[in-house]
Amino acid sequence: MEWGRAMRELSTAIDHLATEDPSEIPRLQLVEQLIELHWQMARLQAQIARRTTVRGPGL
Incomplete structure (x- = not known):
């Protein structure tokens, strides 16, 4: 999977978790x-x- 796409999917998943109310x-x-x-x-x-x-x- 392309790096940028993978990071967008990870970010979207985290954003989704943030919208949930754990209580x-x-x-x-x-x-x-x-x-x-x-x-x-x-x-x-x-x-x-x-x-x-x-x-x-160089690193």
Whole structure:
């Protein structure tokens, strides 16, 4: 997937989450969402770490 498109999709997903009111989500569904959000956050942090450790000429 092209970088710009991927970042737009990620941004859109985060914007969607921001529009939700967590207090209106049933407790079990909220727990499931929190687990999934933490999993996805860990995956994103892993990709940030991969890019942070890249070394090359001029870097």
